[in-house]
Amino acid sequence: MSDQLYQDRIVALAKAKTGAGKLESPTKSARRDNPLCGDRVTVDIRLDGQGKIAEIAHQVRGCLLCQASASALSSIAVGRDAAGIADIRHDAERAVGRETGEAREPFAAFAPVAAHKSRQECVLLPFEALKDALS
Amino acid sequence: MSFNVQAVRGQFPILSEIIDGRPVHYLDNGASAQTPLAVLDAVRTYETTGRANVLRGVHRLAERATDAYENARAEVAAFLGVGPMEIVFTGGCTAAINLVAYSYGSLLKPGDRILLSELEHHSNIVPWQMLRARAGIEIDMVPVTVDGRIDLEKLPGLLTPRTKLISLAHVSNVTGAVVDVGAVVAAARSVGAKVMLDGAQKAPHGPIDLPALGVDFYVFAGHKAYGPNGIGVLWARPELLDAMPPFMGGGSMIGRVTFAETTWAPPPRRFEAGTPPIGPAIGLGAACKWMRALDWTGAHAHEMTMVQHLMDGLQKIDGARIFGPAGLQNRYPVVSFMLDGVHPHDVAQTLDSFGVAVRAGHHCAQPLMDRFDLDGTTRVSMAPYNDGSDIDALLTGVRHAAKTLR
Numbered sequence: 292m293s294d295q296l297y298q299d300r301i302v303a304l305a306k307a308k309t310g311a312g313k314l315e316s317p318t319k320s321a322r323r324d325n326p327l328c329g330d331r332v333t334v335d336i337r338l339d340g341q342g343k344i345a346e347i348a349h350q351v352r353g354c355l356l357c358q359a360s361a362s363a364l365s366s367i368a369v370g371r372d373a374a375g376i377a378d379i380r381h382d383a384e385r386a387v388g389r390e391t392g393e394a395r396e397p398f399a400a401f402a403p404v405a406a407h408k409s410r411q412e413c414v415l416l417p418f419e420a421l422k423d424a425l426s
Numbered sequence: 427m428s429f430n431v432q433a434v435r436g437q438f439p440i441l442s443e444i445i446d447g448r449p450v451h452y453l454d455n456g457a458s459a460q461t462p463l464a465v466l467d468a469v470r471t472y473e474t475t476g477r478a479n480v481l482r483g484v485h486r487l488a489e490r491a492t493d494a495y496e497n498a499r500a501e502v503a504a505f506l507g508v509g510p511m512e513i514v515f516t517g518g519c520t521a522a523i524n525l526v527a528y529s530y531g532s533l534l535k536p537g538d539r540i541l542l543s544e545l546e547h548h549s550n551i552v553p554w555q556m557l558r559a560r561a562g563i564e565i566d567m568v569p570v571t572v573d574g575r576i577d578l579e580k581l582p583g584l585l586t587p588r589t590k591l592i593s594l595a596h597v598s599n600v601t602g603a604v605v606d607v608g609a610v611v612a613a614a615r616s617v618g619a620k621v622m623l624d625g626a627q628k629a630p631h632g633p634i635d636l637p638a639l640g641v642d643f644y645v646f647a648g649h650k651a652y653g654p655n656g657i658g659v660l661w662a663r664p665e666l667l668d669a670m671p672p673f674m675g676g677g678s679m680i681g682r683v684t685f686a687e688t689t690w691a692p693p694p695r696r697f698e699a700g701t702p703p704i705g706p707a708i709g710l711g712a713a714c715k716w717m718r719a720l721d722w723t724g725a726h727a728h729e730m731t732m733v734q735h736l737m738d739g740l741q742k743i744d745g746a747r748i749f750g751p752a753g754l755q756n757r758y759p760v761v762s763f764m765l766d767g768v769h770p771h772d773v774a775q776t777l778d779s780f781g782v783a784v785r786a787g788h789h790c791a792q793p794l795m796d797r798f799d800l801d802g803t804t805r806v807s808m809a810p811y812n813d814g815s816d817i818d819a820l821l822t823g824v825r826h827a828a829k830t831l832r
């Protein structure tokens with residue numbers, strides 16, 4: 292197969308399911324749908340007094356890329372505020388080739404998605420949901 | 427006589443292409459079918475030897491174009507077993523449904539009801555919702571059985587004296603189930619309702635005898651029936667077309683225009699405002715002619731052998747489940763399945779890496795997905811030019827997805 296979209300690292304991120312589930316008493320939650328493919332992400336967050344994420348959980352009804360992205364995002368979201376999350380998003384955008392520059396971990400794992408334009412939104416959907424939750 | 431798949435395949439140039447080093451295993455025919463040389467040649471002949479506008483010029487090319495366009499109408503009519511003047515060319519299947527929703531819909535009164543099913547394509551739902559917003563009609567819905575068929579037992583109880591139209595998919599684009607048209611027509615007649623069939627997924631499987639079906643409206647898309655894009659067909663009973671006001675206004679659809687008043691041309695012209703998609707119509711005419719010449723008894727048997735092959739193969743894959751009729755009766759070769767623990771888009775993406783084209787997702791049938799709480803399905807939709815190697819490649823890909831993605 293020349294197609295290497297589902298590389299081990301992406302599959303591993305999805306299987307790790309970091310942050311999968313719900314929060315008991317979230318400060319905020321937000322849901323985002325991708326009308327084209329039907330993927331759906333719900334993000335719950337608990338914020339500390341400074342507007343930083345103290346706890347995060349997500350439910351994904353969507354593809355492996357969306358699950359992997361939600362998992363990766365949850366793994367590094369705690370302690371960040373809206374600006375911090377916007378900063379990580381650049382890594383995701385860089386990894387999938389929408390921005391130039393090198394993507395930092397864990398989003399560097401999404402580099403194979405750059406060759407699959409129709410799947411890039413799948414990676415970005417969890418960011419959209421989290422942005423809504425933080426706003 | 428057995429069906430000669432190789433001879434059919436040979437007429438579809440794309441099937442012998444090698445794309446990114448892989449053969450083409452095209453199993454996304456329900457989205458768009460491939461097109462044979464006969465269609466390509468007809469379009470090329472028009473574009474190179476008779477390209478002109480239709481119905482307007484007196485010069486030779488205009489006459490050639492007009493003849494070819496009207497001949498295409500006759501070919502489509504023959505494919506459906508009806509008269510040429512009952513065929514309206516539209517921009518597509520969606521455009522044809524919108525035409526009916528607008529023009530026939532404008533004859534309806536507030537409180538009149540339209541009956542749809544839960545498995546309809548969005549194109550047979552949304553135009554009626556728009557009509558509801560415009561005209562105050564009501565929409566009722568026939569549910570679907572667990573094996574993905576329109577539940578006709580529920581139909582009589584949903585009919586009222588105000589039901590004016592029942593509009594259903596002839597064949598489901600998700601489950602492949604074919605509806606029992608006789609039962610629908612009989613039920614409709616009991617309350618004086620009209621019947622429209624969305625034939626998008628039926629027309630690609632051979633000629634249709636509309637008079638025998640006894641329906642009132644029929645629509646289908648050219649590109650799913652081996653024809654070009656940008657062309658679709660509406661057939662309606664002549665008395666209905668006569669009673670319907672136009673959908674769009676412009677050239678060709680008029681009797682006489684003054685600033686005080688304009689009179690409408692008779693059907694089908696009344697519904698073909700402006701320059702029509704001439705080349706695509708000619709291509710669709712050629713596709714209908716091509717389909718009429720095919721051995722459909724053989725083709726259907728061949729398609730059903732592939733469906734059985736697919737079902738047998740899926741059954742051996744842990745966690746693969748078919749959504750739709752489990753048998754071969756009353757179905758067409760559109761087969762949806764789920765693979766537990768793997769999202770349909772990931773199945774389809776994996777299949778692409780094996781050179782297999784399928785569609786995954788909600789298939790523009792979100793109400794159906796919601797009803798069964800599905801994220802979507804992977805859909806295998808076949809045509810007579812597919813063969814066992816396509817199904818084998820697909821099964822290999824599904825096994826790979828099952829092994830690596832969960």
Ligand SMILES: Cc1ncc(COP(=O)(O)O)c(C=O)c1O
Nearest residue numbers: 518519520547549599624626647
């Ligand atoms: C059952 C059914 N109806 C209607 C349509 C709409 O066809 P088109 O998009 O070509 O207008 C489709 C195609 O997706 C379909 O499968």
